[in-house]
Amino acid sequence: MDSLKRYAPLVAACLLAGLVAFPFLRNLATGERGMPGAQIGGHFTLQTSAGPLDTASLGTELTMIYFGYTYCPDVCPTELARMAHVYKGLGSDKTRVSGLFVTVDPERDTVAAVTEYAQAFDPAFKGLSGDRVRIEQVMRRYQVYAQKAGKDPRNYTVDHSSRIYLMDRDAKLMALFTMDTDIPTIINQVKNFL
Numbered sequence: 044m045d046s047l048k049r050y051a052p053l054v055a056a057c058l059l060a061g062l063v064a065f066p067f068l069r070n071l072a073t074g075e076r077g078m079p080g081a082q083i084g085g086h087f088t089l090q091t092s093a094g095p096l097d098t099a100s101l102g103t104e105l106t107m108i109y110f111g112y113t114y115c116p117d118v119c120p121t122e123l124a125r126m127a128h129v130y131k132g133l134g135s136d137k138t139r140v141s142g143l144f145v146t147v148d149p150e151r152d153t154v155a156a157v158t159e160y161a162q163a164f165d166p167a168f169k170g171l172s173g174d175r176v177r178i179e180q181v182m183r184r185y186q187v188y189a190q191k192a193g194k195d196p197r198n199y200t201v202d203h204s205s206r207i208y209l210m211d212r213d214a215k216l217m218a219l220f221t222m223d224t225d226i227p228t229i230i231n232q233v234k235n236f237l
């Protein structure tokens with residue numbers, strides 16, 4: 044696959060970084076169940092390489108969601124590599140969990156691009172894109188911040204929030220993991236909700 048060739052060095056570097064970094068990051072943050080009163084979450088439908096995907100039809104008990112963009116120079120590949128580590132770390136339970144990558148940059152991130160990108164980290168991950176109006180609706184419901192930086196319509200970066208969302212099968216927020224949450228902690232949290 045072209046995607047693997049294209050992203051392999053990046054993915055390898057991030058996987059290595061994750062392996063090296065996590066023993067030094069101890070319990071800086073843990074997911075919190077439910078977050079009372081928070082309005083984050085809800086099912087949504089966006090485009091995948093297999094057509095429109097309604098998250099209500101995923102059929103898994105839990106879903107991990109990351110919002111980012113494929114041109115991201117650092118944070119997104121690092122966090123997706125960590126999400127892939129978590130997913131693999133679930134072992135036989137991973138079939139009970141979905142992994143989604145949702146772009147915040149639909150102008151450049153086609154469905155094909157987000158699919159290649161997500162699957163470079165784990166073949167089971169799904170990439171989602173769509174028109175900007177739909178994407179922004181989802182971003183509001185998940186309280187995702189994203190702002191383009193730069194005026195060139197093709198060459199720009201996007202400042203964005205970076206969290207791994209853990210949702211249950213009703214798309215209710217179970218936990219939010221920041222970049223400071225170490226991988227074993229995330230794995231334990233996910234398993235707690237299975």
Ligand code: NI
Pocket residue numbers: 111112115116117118119120203
């Ligand atoms: Ni990013």
